[in-house]
Amino acid sequence: MTVTICTWNINSVRLREPIVLDLLRQEAPDILCLQETKSPVDKIPVEGFAALGYTHMVARGQKGYNGVAILSRLPIEDAGQIDFCNKGDARHVAARMADGTLIHNLYIPAGGDEPDREVNEKFGHKLDFLTELRDRFREGRPQRAILVGDLNIAPREDDVWSHKQLLKVVSHTPIEVEHLGxxxxxxxxxxxxxxxxxxxxxxxxWSYRAKDWDAADRGRRLDHVWATPDLASGAGGSRILRAARGWEKPSDHVPVFASFTL
Known part of the structure; x- marks a missing residue:
């Protein structure tokens, strides 16, 4: 069985319900993982998704901030969440497929503007979050698992429009890249x-601040699809739907896809 998974920071699922529905109609991934839903779970507009066949959902939410959801055409069960840094944030949720494959959906903190934990608490939170993530994987190395989400770090030089100019900009600093690695x-x-x-x-x-995001093309690869080696060997079809950045009332992130043979 081939399963296509899409990850997308939607920046408010209720505000942008129309383009989520457009994506489901046009691209029809088997599973859609959303971040920054900015909604309590009971306020997520599930009726429209269900009408398109996405009748399964596992989610965590809070009013106006954070929030993660996994929508699926295939049966999934809730596999819990991790409360990173004990802050009570809705930044992680996991779902288990019928074959046992575990899907992690993550929204890692953005980290604020100043890449110095001594003067910027948000940056310290981001680094602590990544450290805890590392430690959890060391305690129990995952198998048959997929991890997707807005990880808020562009790790490679070709994951940003200018490596040299962004070395001191949060999301591409060496310390963040090291922690993610x-x-x-x-x-x-x-x-x-x-x-x-x-x-x-x-x-x-691509930032909302750019008058013409497409022409300026000052982008970053902040959204990722990872898999354990047992599944990565059967992965393919990766693509980024750049066109979605130009949709009506878009998110500043676009959907990222990958397919897996399970």
Whole structure:
């Protein structure tokens, strides 16, 4: 069985319900993982999703902030969540498929503007979150698992529009890249997107601040699809739906896809 998974920071699922429905109609992934839903779970507009066949959902939410949801056409069961840094934030949820495959949906903190934990508590939170993620993978190395989400870090030089100019900008600083790499290594995770598309600039986020995001093209690859080696060997079809950044009332992130043979 081939399963296509899509991850997308939607920046409010209620505000952007129309483009979520457009994505489901046009692309029809088997599973859609959303971040920054900014909604209590009982306020997520599930009726429209169910009408398109997405009758299964596992989610965690809070009013106006954070929030993660996994929508699926295939049966899934709730596999819990991790309360990283004991803050009570809705930043992680997991779902288990019928064959036992575990899907993690993560929204890692953005980290604020100043890459210095001594003056910016948000940056310290981000680093602590990544450290805890690393430690959990060290305690129990995952198997038959997929991890997706807005990880809020563009790790490679070709994951940003200008490596040199962004070295001191949150999301591409060496300390963030190191922390993310440590978490990835601890879990043995394979970056599926870069396994499929090993060369060239790749972006999944463009700032709202740009008057013409497309022409300026100052993007970053903040959204990721990882898999354990047992599943990464059967992965393919990775792509980033750049066109979604130009949809009506868009998110500043776009959907990222990958397919897996399960």
């Amino acid at each position: 440590n978490a990835q290594e601890a879990g043995g995770w394979v970056d599926v997107t870069r396994q499929d598309i090993p060369e060239g600039q790749l972006y999944s986020w």
